[in-house]
Amino acid sequence: MKEIFDRIVPAPSLTEVTANRIRDAITTGDLPLGHKLSEQRLADMLGVSRSPVHDALAILQSEGLVNISPKRGSYVFTPDLKEVDNICEHRALLETGSVRRAIARNKDKLVAGLQSCVDEMEEALRVNSSTDYTRGDLRFHETIVRASCNRSIASAYKRTISPLIALRTHLFTIMNANIERSLDEHVELLDACKRGDADLAAALLEDHIGHLIEAYRQELSSQTGFEDAITASR
Amino acid sequence: MKEIFDRIVPAPSLTEVTANRIRDAITTGDLPLGHKLSEQRLADMLGVSRSPVHDALAILQSEGLVNISPKRGSYVFTPDLKEVDNICEHRALLETGSVRRAIARNKDKLVAGLQSCVDEMEEALRVNSSTDYTRGDLRFHETIVRASCNRSIASAYKRTISPLIALRTHLFTIMNANIERSLDEHVELLDACKRGDADLAAALLEDHIGHLIEAYRQELSSQTGFEDAITASR
Numbered sequence: 239m240k241e242i243f244d245r246i247v248p249a250p251s252l253t254e255v256t257a258n259r260i261r262d263a264i265t266t267g268d269l270p271l272g273h274k275l276s277e278q279r280l281a282d283m284l285g286v287s288r289s290p291v292h293d294a295l296a297i298l299q300s301e302g303l304v305n306i307s308p309k310r311g312s313y314v315f316t317p318d319l320k321e322v323d324n325i326c327e328h329r330a331l332l333e334t335g336s337v338r339r340a341i342a343r344n345k346d347k348l349v350a351g352l353q354s355c356v357d358e359m360e361e362a363l364r365v366n367s368s369t370d371y372t373r374g375d376l377r378f379h380e381t382i383v384r385a386s387c388n389r390s391i392a393s394a395y396k397r398t399i400s401p402l403i404a405l406r407t408h409l410f411t412i413m414n415a416n417i418e419r420s421l422d423e424h425v426e427l428l429d430a431c432k433r434g435d436a437d438l439a440a441a442l443l444e445d446h447i448g449h450l451i452e453a454y455r456q457e458l459s460s461q462t463g464f465e466d467a468i469t470a471s472r
Numbered sequence: 473m474k475e476i477f478d479r480i481v482p483a484p485s486l487t488e489v490t491a492n493r494i495r496d497a498i499t500t501g502d503l504p505l506g507h508k509l510s511e512q513r514l515a516d517m518l519g520v521s522r523s524p525v526h527d528a529l530a531i532l533q534s535e536g537l538v539n540i541s542p543k544r545g546s547y548v549f550t551p552d553l554k555e556v557d558n559i560c561e562h563r564a565l566l567e568t569g570s571v572r573r574a575i576a577r578n579k580d581k582l583v584a585g586l587q588s589c590v591d592e593m594e595e596a597l598r599v600n601s602s603t604d605y606t607r608g609d610l611r612f613h614e615t616i617v618r619a620s621c622n623r624s625i626a627s628a629y630k631r632t633i634s635p636l637i638a639l640r641t642h643l644f645t646i647m648n649a650n651i652e653r654s655l656d657e658h659v660e661l662l663d664a665c666k667r668g669d670a671d672l673a674a675a676l677l678e679d680h681i682g683h684l685i686e687a688y689r690q691e692l693s694s695q696t697g698f699e700d701a702i703t704a705s706r
Contacts, residue, residue, distance in 0.1 A: 251542065253530065292527075293526075293527060293530055296487065296527055296530070296531070297530070297534070300531070300534070300631075302624075308485065321623070321624070324622045324623055324624040324625070325624045327573075327622055327624070327625070328622060328624040328625045328628065331565065331566070331569040331625065332565070335565040335569070339561075388558045388561055388562060389555070389558055390536075390555070390558040390559045390561070390562040390632065391558070391561070391562045391565065394562065394628050394631075394632060397534075397628075398624065398628060
């Protein structure tokens with residue numbers, strides 16, 4: 239049968255909406271790293287009962303954004319360098335796997351999507367807006383993963399990278415120090431996708447994410463309070 | 473400082489224990505595919521209140537094992553061939569990425585672990601126990617992922633493959649028809665790991681998981697009630 243309808247997407251549940259709002263507050267930095275989270279206070283601020291807040295915190299715990307301790311309460315996560323390394327490596331695996339599949343299955347849509355992200359990032363650099371740059375950058379990587387046409391990979395990716403997005407906001411100097419190199423790397427990656435060179439695209443992505451790991455490592459080690467995490471991870 | 477203590481692992485929460493019990497019941501087939509799940513009934517059977525059951529079902533929904541519809545209630549998932557394809561592809565990505573890292577970082581432990589699984593599978597074949605064979609097989613693949621030494625990948629893997637384990641139980645004829653070939657493939661893979669040939673190991677894993685996808689496809693299409701899902705995915 240000809241497809242005359244787009245499928246109706248069910249509305250998200252109250253728990254999902256609550257989780258999305260708290261996740262946004264963590265990734266944008268409104269709720270800082272290590273901040274104590276009171277279920278009652280969050281419920282009051284969001285205008286909901288405690289039950290969806292409770293469920294939302296459990297979801298965010300599974301994403302690594304929230305630590306829940308039965309005795310001490312719930313807190314926004316604090317970065318542990320070993321964990322950040324692991325998440326970056328996991329991210330690289332999902333993105334390199336996705337770019338290979340996207341080039342094989344969906345090249346034109348992939349290239350068009352990445353081009354629009356690069357345009358957004360170039361404009362952001364021109365007007366010196368690191369917020370807009372970050373948005374374009376995140377959209378660039380999401381475009382790669384979505385173009386793999388694999389919902390299972392895409393949903394795991396979304397659950398995996400939230401702590402990296404939050405760290406990026408928190409360690410804001412990373413972006414400003416490396417923004418020119420970052421843009422060059424994205425443009426190179428787009429060119430590899432245009433030429434349909436999946437091996438090169440995957441290798442460039444590995445390098446790009448490797449540079450981010452270095453930046454996190456340097457930035458975390460230069461901040462007070464993270465020495466223990468860094469020592470423990472070596 | 474010298475490591476004189478193993479870290480104390482906190483006890484799982486009541487919600488986690490509840491989720492584990494319901495997950496086991498689905499993957500072993502005690503709760504069949506498509507079965508309606510009543511929170512109150514599950515709470516009564518498990519001897520807990522409804523709250524941990526409610527939270528556990530939300531966790532199992534995120535793993536694809538349970539479908540929750542606000543209007544109609546909660547059900548054990550029913551297989552959709554497109555979704556099964558996606559999960560198998562995702563699984564292949566995580567396992568091939570893991571085997572490369574495991575060979576590079578952790579080869580001796582990887583080989584010892586895989587050898588003990590192959591021994592278990594050979595013994596199971598000798599005494600004709602498909603349950604024992606399945607246990608060895610699952611442990612073989614978990615060993616690969618754990619030997620990658622990446623907790624983020626390992627926990628995503630665990631969340632990803634539950635529906636495949638449940639399907640394997642449900643479509644029991646898959647195992648019995650292909651058990652000899654399956655054992656050969658595991659032995660070949662172990663040999664590639666022993667030789668430290670990461671490219672070969674990754675290629676063998678891709679083929680092995682590819683054979684499973686074919687088996688699911690054939691088996692699902694031979695069963696009544698799944699025709700719609702199969703037509704929709706083509």
